[in-house]
Amino acid sequence: MNGDLFAGLPPAPPSTTRLGPGTVLLRGRAASLAEHIARQLPALLAQAPFRQMQTPGGYRMSVAMSNCGPYGWVTDRHGYRYAATDPESDRPWPALPPEWRALAIDAAADAGFPDFRPDACLINRYLPGAKMALHQDKDERDLAAPIVSVSLGLPATFLLGGLQRGAPTERILLEHGDVLVWGGPDRLRFHGVAALKPGHQALFGEQRINLTLRQAA
Numbered sequence: 001m002n003g004d005l006f007a008g009l010p011p012a013p014p015s016t017t018r019l020g021p022g023t024v025l026l027r028g029r030a031a032s033l034a035e036h037i038a039r040q041l042p043a044l045l046a047q048a049p050f051r052q053m054q055t056p057g058g059y060r061m062s063v064a065m066s067n068c069g070p071y072g073w074v075t076d077r078h079g080y081r082y083a084a085t086d087p088e089s090d091r092p093w094p095a096l097p098p099e100w101r102a103l104a105i106d107a108a109a110d111a112g113f114p115d116f117r118p119d120a121c122l123i124n125r126y127l128p129g130a131k132m133a134l135h136q137d138k139d140e141r142d143l144a145a146p147i148v149s150v151s152l153g154l155p156a157t158f159l160l161g162g163l164q165r166g167a168p169t170e171r172i173l174l175e176h177g178d179v180l181v182w183g184g185p186d187r188l189r190f191h192g193v194a195a196l197k198p199g200h201q202a203l204f205g206e207q208r209i210n211l212t213l214r215q216a217a
């Protein structure tokens with residue numbers, strides 16, 4: 001068995017794949033923190049439950065969202081914005097757990113962004129069938145700062161487009177524990193997520209959770 005063959009050897013370092021000039025995929029980078037995150041999530045979500053927000057066009061998003069940290073991303077009929085309080089409760093978002101912040105800062109540094117100071121964490125929940133249409137992330141004040149994404153639970157097909165909406169999209173499977181950092185010339189690339197396929201994952205069950213840590217202000 002492999003377990004015997006490799007006994008005593010250190011675990012292989014998580015692999016690093018460059019997907020673009022400013023995009024780095026750190027496969028499995030969050031795997032060791034995943035159990036901790038799974039334990040922390042319920043308390044955060046008790047303070048700021050998942051909700052399906054409305055787009056400015058009046059559609060309800062299939063992805064349910066919450067936030068933690070000083071700022072949270074929200075959308076409603078008035079538009080997209082970062083807000084210091086949860087509009088559902090008028091209370092501050094739950095604190096950003098220091099281990100999540102440290103993971104994001106380390107991942108960003110490894111990807112070539114040494115000055116990342118995340119002040120917002122969007123928590124996305126995909127149930128089977130949920131998807132995210134092709135879009136750009138451009139509500140952050142400093143578009144030179146990267147965004148760090150942590151994928152947990154069921155795998156999803158990530159769609160990576162170009163700087164123009166019509167450009168061809170590359171499909172990348174994002175799996176439990178994968179961390180993706182994007183910034184620099186890739187910061188404004190269009191991207192989306194294909195409809196989640198049903199399945200079961202040991203820590204997160206029948207869902208995919210995606211954390212995106214951002215520098216919003």
Ligand code: MD3
Nearest residue numbers: 124149180182186187189191193210212
């Ligand atoms: C953008 N979330 O919340 S993050 C979002 O998996 C969002 O829930 C998706 O897009 C999710 O705004 C994807 C990962 C990501 C990765 C690489 C990118 C976004 C990217 C490269 C360029 C631009």
Ligand code: FE
Nearest residue numbers: 135136137191
């Ligand atoms: Fe996005």
